[in-house]
Amino acid sequence: MPKSSVHQVPVSSLPGSLPSINMPLDTDPKLVASSIPLNLEGLNESNLAQEALWRDSFALTGTLRTLYSPACIIPVWREVCNRRSPTSFELKIQSANIVRIGELASWVDAPFTFKTASTPRTTCSGIFSLVPASSGTWKIWVIRTILEQLDGENDVDKLRACEQPFNRTMSTLNANCTANGEDNPSSFDVVIVGGGQAGLSVAGRMKALDISYVVMEKNQEVGDNWKLRYGSARLHTIRQYSHLPFNRTFPSHYQEWLTKDDLAQGYKDWVKTYNINIWLSTRLLCGKWDHTSRRWTLQVQRDGSHHEISSSYVILAVGAGGQIAVMPDYPDRDHFKGTVLHSAEYTDPSSFKEKNGIVVGTANTAHDVAEDMLVAGLASVTMVQRSPTYVLPYEYYQRVQELLYNENVSTDYADRMSFSNPLSISRLLALTCLHAAAREEPERFDALEASGFKLERYGDITHYIYERMGGHYMDVGASKKIADGLIKIKTDALPVRYTPNGLKFEDGEELPADLIVFATGFERSMTRVVRQFFGEDVAQQVNDFWGVDEEGELIGAFKPNGHPGLWYHGGTLGHARYCSRFIALSIRAMLNESPIPVYGRNGYDDPFNV
Template identity: 50%
Template sequence: MSKLVNYPVALPTASLPEDTDPVSVARDFTPRLYNLASQHFIPDALWRDLFALTGTLRTFHNASSVSSTWAETTKTRKVHSFVSDPEEARVVRLPQGSAWVEARYSFECGERPETRCTAILNLVRDQGDGEWKIWVLRTVLEGLKGMPDVEFLEPEKVRDEGKLSNGVNGHGEEEEFECVVIGGGLAGLSTGGRLKALGVRYLVLDKNERVGDNWKLRYASARLHTNREYGHLPFDRTFGPEYEEYLSKDDLAKGYTEWVKKFNINIWQGTSVESGTWDESRQLWTLNLRQGEDECSITTSFVVLAGGAGGQVPIFPPPYQDEEVFEGTTMHSAEYTEPSKWKGKHGVVVGTANTAHDVAADMVDTELASVTIIQRSRTYVLPAEHYFKIVTLNYNAQKPTHEADRGTLTSPFAVAELMSCATLSAMASKEPERFDALERVGFKVERYGNIQDHIVNRLGGHYMDVGASKKIAEGLIKVKSDALPVRYVKDGLVFSDGTHLKADLIVFATGFVGNMRRQVDQIFGTKVGDQVGDFWGLDEEGEIKGAFKPVGHPAIWLHGGTIGQGRYYSRFIALQIKARLLRTALPLYEKTP
């Protein structure tokens, strides 16, 4: 199992008494926050700051670097007014025995821009002196003082249900904006909504003809493999109990459409950005747009490229020989919709991540004569019900989504890795037969995988099991994992071990280019691309490269990722932009301790 960050990070080992009072622990620790020193941290402590004190996303490791950076940034930002929140103090216990007190505090920064922030502390007992010390510190920018709440937007009544008053599905009258968001999926819509909440003159551009087409146009069986409460857009519960627990692509498209209407989001559909240029003297972007046969240009101070972490460019394996002799059909999963025209014929899927399993299950349900999945490497299989048990602890009908996001999406990735691995591995160990059954039919399964690595480094490659694993174990989906294809023949594929596999339809579920840098190059040119740099994967501190934060160019942000990341981190992008429009940009702390 790969490790996300090469720093000494471990779950706490000291147990906590059952009668530990987290409210008292949190309250008594409050005075120390004004003058934290290295003795207030355990040696391998971590601090993750989300724009509160560093103006960006930073993770600091070990007591010395954390305490020295804390002292410098709290002084510079004139931090004051720490207040413990007794309702949020709690004891956290993991199945393998780790335990700590989680304490939450509000505080403010008095230096411009004046801000409201949250500090979340994971406190453990020092086994030597018995003192409460910080294992993990998180600080989160909540809002700009005197500005509207980025988590609230009043719904608007729209007279004409067919067309919104702001120019959705067509051009509006404005040609100059303070911020333009390129991409109308969840990340782009969330950013647009946050900008509107803050009073920014914004526009969302989307190449699709209708809101939600980024889901609507996917393969027929596409759906979320996470629970319904995780799928919301900001400000409300987009998907009520009338929706399925695992939202289908049509559910998502409907929910997005209704959300855009409810909040009257300014979006131009059917609009592609052909090119863009930056005018250094005017500090303005010019974006050249196309809508069908029409062309126009608009200007904006800031751009958010919300292309999605999955990218749009399909990846294929190295080509097999003799493709021209194959009499069947090949396609990437990006082109795949449903397999009914191949009923009674032979289907092959190359790849073993989520989409591959979905496609193979489709083929079985459509009664193809045979269905085979080609496995190129061992695959992490995460039972959806295991993940469901964890995710519903935070994402449920009782907890506001933004509070669930704050609790879940602010942890250092290395800590999230430790916690998820400990919990999910404990669950997997209790039902070995589930995985043994896959191994017996030739599927090479990783049962104790690292979901965080798949999310923040690999952009997928795992399978969240919503039923296809059972079809594999029962032989309804065959597995070829002992050799790879080398050449086509007219009725299928020949493998490196000489075996022949019949195929009428071959679907390459082999992923997409995930680096949004490619889109920057295409729209703005390689000079801007060089300034912006790469997108996704972790840097040396354990933060995602290029995402959500200032990059090498002063007027562009890259935004994408999981649904939770797209929704929650949009708030920070909007706050950064609003602060710059107020001429009080969040000051960047760029020192390396």
Template identity: 45%
Template structure:
């Protein structure tokens, strides 16, 4: 990759979205302005929207994640879907109206509303309007969002799960879980012989944050499930990472569903062991651990088109014995919660690897640098993991530590990120509202707002990272976190200290020329320079996406139907994940803890509706084309 290339626009950059810059006076009354729309929501017309309006629906009307652009597309689609879903009871929540100001020049009025749908089943929904004035001073809808909130009460509350009570060897569970046909055993590691049946409504593959959140949501709705994980203990998905690993997002954004998982005595930046311990305690607290088959891997699977069921072959190890059992189970739904990428390490292909006399490893296998004191360490890769490993090497006393930078890198000052994060996640706002604030805007709008914050930061602090750049680091200033999360699920660095070490020369930077070959004592670069190394750690990510694991487990046809997982489609929505894939009953979930906590609610509600024979119809692009002509 050419490190000197200019920044290339992405899908999000090319989608139509303009931030409103008309002045909104400080003394304006947002409630009185919003009230005009109280009687219009059920019968929106052309006159209500700006021409460049955006509507994002999250599962309530489209049955999936969709973003619609321009009034001429939004209005006929809105009318068609409101008719199909039998929308009623629109109510504007005037008490929520406020002026949302983003810096000195960007502002709009925002107000929330509620409504219900009658088909395919009765469900409550929420939404929001972002209102802006036109040149004549008339207020119009600039951005609208609609969100599926709750299924009918008799199905359970997606946001409520009562803790279990332990009495001897028995677990007493809430009424919803008591009706679950899977027997809950009062042991943390049940075997397959201890279950009453071999068919489940859903099988979750992976018991990390995504698997646990999905399990909790399904249990809240009374869906029978098991969750399988190859690790020996709940929480090992974090505990087994490199020793210094910690989460780079704030504590308040890292809770699991139903509760405040991390109290104020936890550090702001949680360690891997904080997370691992909390995952296990949370799983035990809600009886979820009893549904988890640990030391179990998915070896193969098949899909029966006639019965609409999956058959899965599971290999269940007996820890410490070296023995294992092959178990066959069936399910109506499978949730892949194993991580977005394929977990196959990506190694750049440099010549003469066999000549290198030192240690080479991928970051997946890295634990710490304690055995390398006095040696020369080189890390290839400049995202979070690469920086963390370089810092580890400095602390361990290596003779030299160098990061090889192959392209410009977006670096976020942790203090600046923290200021923004606290506006989203804090003790004053309930978790569900915080998640909606974080995730409900169209991704293209979040991208624009991220760029606005970033450019304002560098405009007000022009010397930000001056020393980092002077040390040779190729800093990407014109970027934001939304693009990295939506399009790459990473590739940036949240600066928790390594940037200062680079500026001070404790970590050297080799940039501007790519490696081309190993040598017996290090790496040779295209510019003819040589970098001495005893230890080479490649923090270069992983190959492929979750579709590749589906292809390995199932047949090509299933993987082809399911499609890609992550990256951005032509509407600015993330591909595949959280929503119905092209393969019936197969779901992807992944991302940060906040992604898992929020989007697991929608996967669980969609699965429950399907099990009740009332699947949410997916409104696709072909139907949209027809509706736009109505």
């Protein structure tokens, strides 16, 4: 079956706007919520604001969809309601609240719950965001609907901790934390390739739903995907945002900005707590899909030995492009007397003390490496900047994240509020808050520009995360070192070739170097990975991974993607944790032979509905 035609678009092109309303302080949100006489099946265009949006997370469409304007929303709404038969609608009037974005925008959020009566029966939640209309009535500006649970199944958001210690050689474990008795099981419902945040998250969800699974991790220990990185590697997002499912993986004794060692330890503890079935030192070599049995036959290398296993589903959680490094190929490298590394190979610059270092790139990793070189005592550290860089001070982002991700709010609730919104609305909220913070201290950015750094001070963080998958810098201290001249910056010309003692640039300047680190990112094509593992036929059936489509939904990620047995999982730490639940719920429904109907762009006959 050919893949659906999905085109990537700029996030800036997505429809949507914030309501330009500042509601009076005495507005009663409970009274507002009680004024809308609604049931789900009776929703019509008169209930919606002119600029209305609807974001569905598997509740009614069986996938991730965003629809814009009453004229587009209502026909689809009626069709999916007719198919899924929503019932037991309950508006949670006592939980209604006012959301205020400074003095610029405000609205009333009214939560609700409902069930679906058709097979598979489900429990769902949602939020109506309400704004006043000129007629004095209230209209729905945003609808969010979220699949919560499959009725009759375990809770996908809960998993009992196991008393049994983790054993890296143990075979498959069931939800009661007992081994299945096989030393080398060969058949699973699900094989998860990759044991990082995404792979572990979806594994935990599988176990919660009694789905047989195994995680295949190429490294020797849980957490090595972080542990083996360069010495100063750390997260640039807050601790409370960084947990795995089911618990606060990084409690208060962890520092706010988690290091690579913190992450590795947290992952190990979590795997031990929930006795996750993970095969370490294991690589997927290749696989073949059987259309008749609807199962994969997979060739695997485990601890140096060859094994053949089978599964109904494979989830690729290997990072975009399988973490294949991208590195410019300048001439005369063989003439260079020093050391050249990609950041993926870089670990510790201490042996280069009092020597010269160059970092090519100016995103998060490049800044980390440059700071690392400075601390290690290199005589000079120069960053080579190839294009303007969005610099986002960590405290700006911290203030925004801490509104939801904190000790007083459950991670489950924070995720629903963060990831259920239409992307265009989340983007506008981020731009409003982050740009306002940047305008309050222009001198910080003026000093950085004065050093020669090409700065994008009012950047679009949604663009960098959802389109580029990085490329910005979350400033945790390196910007001041650049502004103070401790880290030098080369922005006026690009490298053209190596010399015996460094790099030569277009303007004729030669920078001396003993160590050159290319922080130039990784290949982004997931179809290349699919082709490598499963061949051209399968690669032709699936879309690539990441970037957003015309609806503002991530391409390929977390949802049916053209092949009946293949899923992609990854993204930010929050995506990995939250969206893993939808993959697990969908697969559980399919294993029960009652799949959630998928309403794609061409209705129920969409190629995604496989």
